[in-house]
Amino acid sequence: MPWWRRSPHNDTGGDLLKVSVIGAGTMGSGIAQVFAMAGDETTLIDIYKEALQKGKANIERSLQKLGEKSALSTEPDKILSSITFSSSLDSCKDSSLIVEAVFERLDIKKDIFSKIAEIISPGTIIASNTSSISINLLSSYVKEPENFIGMHFFNPPPIMKLVEIVKGRRTSESVTKKIGDISRSLGKDPVFVNDYPGFISNRVLMPMLRESIISLEQGIASVEDIDKTVKLGLNHPMGPLTLCDFIGNDVVYDIMTVLFNEFGDPHYKPPVLLRNMVFSGKLGRKTGEGFYKY
Ligand SMILES: NC(=O)c1ccc[n+]([C@@H]2O[C@H](COP(=O)([O-])OP(=O)(O)OC[C@H]3O[C@@H](n4cnc5c(N)ncnc54)[C@H](O)[C@@H]3O)[C@@H](O)[C@H]2O)c1
Known part of the structure; x- marks a missing residue:
């Protein structure tokens, strides 16, 4: 089993993919749910407590619906309780993958990347779910631009199959491949695009x-x-x-x-x-x- 994929739900072992999703809105809550459904150790972070509560309620509702359609391999409650909800950015410090899904505002995203740069370990992959902001520009705010990439999920993330993977000029080939593999392991069907305004979608x-x-x-x-x-x-x-x-x-x-x-x-x-x-x-x-x- 590759380093990034393990399944605590069926005890097959392997290393953990520790994921933090920053922003618990429409997209962030859905993205956290997708990782948790795949068995990854998932933390959902939002600085606004109300947004975290709303995000949790969204996940609960969506898992309930998927459970009723027999679309889950694990009990909805078990998946929900496997997600850690946090209002502190510090919670992402041990993650191997961080997915940023805050407001589509450059100043806010820039501020988050500058803050997490101080606490994460070398080698951590940072993926932005931005819909339109340049991945090359965003990558200039992180310490390791080779580990920075766009991972553009679609709404609602638990249902929509596509992930548009956006390569910056400095994104490494190995990170691009890894994010492709991770996307497939989440049950998604990725496409790879170069950084250009609005990507394709x-x-x-x-x-x-x-x-x-x-x-x-x-x-x-x-x-x-x-x-x-x-x-x-x-x-x-x-x-x-x-x-x-x-x-x-x-x-x-x-x-x-x-x-x-x-x-x-x-x-x-x-x-x-x-x-x-x-x-x-x-x-x-x-x-x-x-x-x-x-
Ligand atoms: N809505 C869509 O259909 C869609 C689809 C694909 C991609 N996106 C992209 O995903 C990102 C999020 O969009 P959304 O629709 O989920 O927005 P949203 O407004 O629903 O949620 C954004 C969340 O970010 C949180 N936030 C703001 N500042 C923060 C900070 N400093 N630290 C932590 N959390 C913070 C807010 O509290 C809010 O919960 C954007 O970049 C957007 O372009 C959106």
Whole structure:
């Protein structure tokens, strides 16, 4: 068994993959759940106690649902109790892999990387779940850029198969391979991309979300009919405005802002309607209202 994979649930031995996930929001809680489901020793960290509680409740709900569908090999309670919840960044100090999933804000991510640089051991792999911020730029805030990589999970992480693995110019081949192997061992199907704004997924997705929001802004059709057009006419499983609410309108706004600044292309300019929704707290599912009410 490789060093990074062990299974405490079936006692096959092997070294432990000690994972810390920083940020217990939509993505971080789901990512921690994915590692815990695979049997890895997982710690979920968030500086906000409320966010940790919400993250724990999300995991509990998701495990319950998966348990009811007989999709788990271990009892939901056992998986939940295997996760350590912490409000201190110090808790990641013995980890072999750290996955960062905090707000899509460079200043916040930079601050976290600077802080953890002081406590982690040499050789620790740091992966960012960023949707749009440059991996090369983020890697300049860590001591070992060769051990820094993008590990872009999709929402919701326990369900979505894809992990977009983003190689920075200084990311080592062995770390890239290791993260590919780890992703597969989590039941994911990875793709490997070079660091470029929006990678592949958001470079392709954001202009579509933007055009959908602008269609609404221009009064061309209702929220429901824009979604219905894309679902029934283009055969997408989910309408674009439903997807915005699902991702979080603040996250969509932040991603578009990064891509607009990077490319300078108006196809990525965040629409005013989206900006106003974010400023008025209509962030989607997580706040109970976005393009739809929940
Ligand atoms: N939402 C999506 O669909 C999606 C998909 C793929 C990637 N991402 C990316 O994942 C990351 C997180 O997005 P999200 O949707 O989970 O956001 P979110 O707003 O749901 O959660 C972010 C979490 O980060 C925590 N946080 C903020 N500052 C922190 C700090 N200094 N230390 C520890 N925790 C801190 C917050 O308390 C919050 O719980 C972003 O980089 C985003 O671009 C999001």
